[in-house]
Amino acid sequence: MSKEFKVLFFGDIVGRPGREAIAKFLGDNQEQYSDCFKIANVENASHGFGLTKKNHDELIEWGINCMTSGNHIWDKKDIFTFIGESNVLIRPLNYHSSAPGVGYRIFNDKLIVVNLLGKTFMHISECPFKTLDNLICELSESMDLSDKIIFVDFHAEASAEKVCFAKYAASLGVSAVLGTHTHVQTADSRILNERCAFITDAGFCGAKDSVIGMDYEVSLRRFITSIPERFDVASDTERIIDACLLTFDYKSGAAKKIERLNFEVELNQ
Numbered sequence: 589m590s591k592e593f594k595v596l597f598f599g600d601i602v603g604r605p606g607r608e609a610i611a612k613f614l615g616d617n618q619e620q621y622s623d624c625f626k627i628a629n630v631e632n633a634s635h636g637f638g639l640t641k642k643n644h645d646e647l648i649e650w651g652i653n654c655m656t657s658g659n660h661i662w663d664k665k666d667i668f669t670f671i672g673e674s675n676v677l678i679r680p681l682n683y684h685s686s687a688p689g690v691g692y693r694i695f696n697d698k699l700i701v702v703n704l705l706g707k708t709f710m711h712i713s714e715c716p717f718k719t720l721d722n723l724i725c726e727l728s729e730s731m732d733l734s735d736k737i738i739f740v741d742f743h744a745e746a747s748a749e750k751v752c753f754a755k756y757a758a759s760l761g762v763s764a765v766l767g768t769h770t771h772v773q774t775a776d777s778r779i780l781n782e783r784c785a786f787i788t789d790a791g792f793c794g795a796k797d798s799v800i801g802m803d804y805e806v807s808l809r810r811f812i813t814s815i816p817e818r819f820d821v822a823s824d825t826e827r828i829i830d831a832c833l834l835t836f837d838y839k840s841g842a843a844k845k846i847e848r849l850n851f852e853v854e855l856n857q
Contacts, residue, residue, distance in 0.1 A: 602794035602801030603821030638663030658743035706744020791830025798822030
């Protein structure tokens with residue numbers, strides 16, 4: 589039987605409820621997922637917008653091996669003081685080359701984790717399709733990619749763009765494309781081209797009784813009045829975890845299975 593490589597990917601962590609859910613889940617299930625490389629999208633991890641150094645360090649302590657992000661990664665200004673020093677954090681690769689941090693990382697000489705922003709309804713950035721194409725060409729000049737696991741967190745708004753991008757990435761030999769940003773887990777997980785695991789959105793980790801992690805009353809006022817008001821992270825005590833468990837063939841890097849996971853997390857009183 590071929591050796592396997594497993595990745596446990598957590599959808600966008602939203603604020604303290606999301607962080608507490610992750611800490612509890614990983615603490616309670618340490619043995620069950622001990623063989624998994626753990627990735628989490630953290631762009632909303634601190635107060636719902638951005639990431640602080642304190643929360644960055646806590647997530648590492650709890651067992652997260654790699655952190656992806658998105659358009660909100662710059663919202664906490666202290667990100668500029670530590671993003672260049674972190675060896676696990678990734679910002680979208682298709683930001684301008686002058687942006688601090690890196691857009692991909694290689695782990696265990698096997699797993700290449702890439703972060704990209706979509707184009708539709710998002711901040712202006714370089715084309716994600718062309719950026720991925722350029723990266724594949726660049727990497728192939730220095731290494732054999734035939735046995736590598738290329739994992740992409742595609743942080744995008746439009747489902748159509750995510751599906752189209754995943755098909756394009758699959759044609760380039762990518763092993764997985766997991767959509768983030770919309771915080772609602774979709775039911776379309778599948779394997780493309782017998783190699784590339786895909787889901788339009790992995791979901792989120794945070795307060796169960798919320799509007800994609802945010803307070804209902806604030807969200808309601810914004811929709812009814814159209815008056816700008818700062819979103820607050822929901823304070824509901826019930827927490828949920830949306831995640832995906834992916835299994836890859838170690839020799840070929842091809843995805844063999846993608847499984848949607850949904851948990852309710854009860855915190856110790």
